[in-house]
Amino acid sequence: MTVGRFPLTRLRRNRQDRFTRRLVAESSLSIDDLIWPIFVMEGSNSVTDVASMPGVQRVTLDRLAAHVETAAKLDIPALALFPITPSEVRDEAGTEALNPDNLMCRAARLLKKEFPDMGLIGDVALDPYTNHGHDGIIQDGYVVNDKSVDILKVQATNQAAAGIDIIAPSDMMDGRIEAIRRDLDENGLINTRIMSYAAKYASAFYGPFRDALGSGGLLKGDKKTYQMDPANSDEALREVETDLLEGADMVMVKPGMPYLDIIRRVRDSFSVPTFAYQVSGEYAMLMAAIQNGWLDHERAVMESLLAFKRAGANGILTYFAIEAAQRIKAQ
Numbered sequence: 001m002t003v004g005r006f007p008l009t010r011l012r013r014n015r016q017d018r019f020t021r022r023l024v025a026e027s028s029l030s031i032d033d034l035i036w037p038i039f040v041m042e043g044s045n046s047v048t049d050v051a052s053m054p055g056v057q058r059v060t061l062d063r064l065a066a067h068v069e070t071a072a073k074l075d076i077p078a079l080a081l082f083p084i085t086p087s088e089v090r091d092e093a094g095t096e097a098l099n100p101d102n103l104m105c106r107a108a109r110l111l112k113k114e115f116p117d118m119g120l121i122g123d124v125a126l127d128p129y130t131n132h133g134h135d136g137i138i139q140d141g142y143v144v145n146d147k148s149v150d151i152l153k154v155q156a157t158n159q160a161a162a163g164i165d166i167i168a169p170s171d172m173m174d175g176r177i178e179a180i181r182r183d184l185d186e187n188g189l190i191n192t193r194i195m196s197y198a199a200k201y202a203s204a205f206y207g208p209f210r211d212a213l214g215s216g217g218l219l220k221g222d223k224k225t226y227q228m229d230p231a232n233s234d235e236a237l238r239e240v241e242t243d244l245l246e247g248a249d250m251v252m253v254k255p256g257m258p259y260l261d262i263i264r265r266v267r268d269s270f271s272v273p274t275f276a277y278q279v280s281g282e283y284a285m286l287m288a289a290i291q292n293g294w295l296d297h298e299r300a301v302m303e304s305l306l307a308f309k310r311a312g313a314n315g316i317l318t319y320f321a322i323e324a325a326q327r328i329k330a331q
């Protein structure tokens with residue numbers, strides 16, 4: 001790269017007005033980049049706030065269509081669905097995950113019918129269904145891999161059969177992508193896509209999400225024996241590579257903002273569709289500062305999202321999806 005010398009070169013020339021800044025911008029955020037995570041709960045005619053995520057709500061199925069209508073009108077391409085399972089339905093083995101009529105599957109059927117063009121992403125992991133809050137099943141105090149995978153693949157196929165377009169395994173068991181791919185294929189679901197949460201870290205930033213699900217208080221210990229160590233970066237590339245070899249169509253890095261370096265490495269190394277999850281704790285952190293008047297709402301949110309694009313993400317799962325789409329549209 002050739003860098004001119006001052007005063008022949010003045011890098012500020014290209015920054016002096018809006019039209020030039022627009023012409024030289026290296027990345028941009030569009031509505032096409034947004035995935036909106038939503039929380040669905042049992043019951044009827046009810047919408048509740050998630051205390052640690054101001055502006056985020058849980059909705060009952062009968063309110064879901066109205067909730068999603070906003071996203072559909074803004075032409076947001078896809079939703080990520082998260083079911084809230086009442087504690088009396090949770091058990092040691094996460095049995096409800098295998099119920100083809102569980103909340104997730106009912107939500108998927110309803111949404112596919114009401115909004116056939118909206119992409120539906122289904123999280124696959126056992127934590128919404130276990131009474132210990134872990135993503136797999138536990139034997140002798142350890143989340144066992146292969147037996148968990150045997151359950152997860154059925155959970156995934158049930159979701160796909162109910163109308164989920166993109167299976168998103170967030171459990172971090174080894175080998176689950178291949179097991180899920182084969183199970184989907186054996187059931188004729190060859191076009192169901194898999195967006196693997198390939199590099200998912202054992203992070204403090206999932207706290208508010210676990211509040212939203214009601215799994216926070218249940219969780220015994222931590223998820224460090226399956227989710228990645230925040231110290232590691234080379235390992236993320238191995239995780240992504242294995243998932244791609246096992247048939248993942250798209251990969252995800254999670255959390256987002258503290259892991260922009262991982263997004264960049266994944267994108268540069270594999271050139272595959274790469275997504276970032278701006279997780280609940282990132283949302284909570286920004287909203288807390290915004291509500292205190294310490295950060296400018298619009299600028300802080302839009303900058304945080306653009307940063308993902310600059311880092312190489314093709315799209316972003318974000319609780320800000322609706323407001324970001326509204327702001328993009330208003331530009």
Ligand SMILES: NCc1[nH]cc(CCC(=O)O)c1CC(=O)O
Pocket residue numbers: 123125127135170171205206207208209210223278279280281
């Ligand atoms: N496997 C479940 C799952 N799927 C998405 C999130 C977190 C999302 C967020 O914090 O917004 C989690 C929590 C966890 O792994 O404990």
Ligand SMILES: [Mg+2]
Pocket residue numbers: 172173174175198239242243
């Ligand atoms: Mg893996």
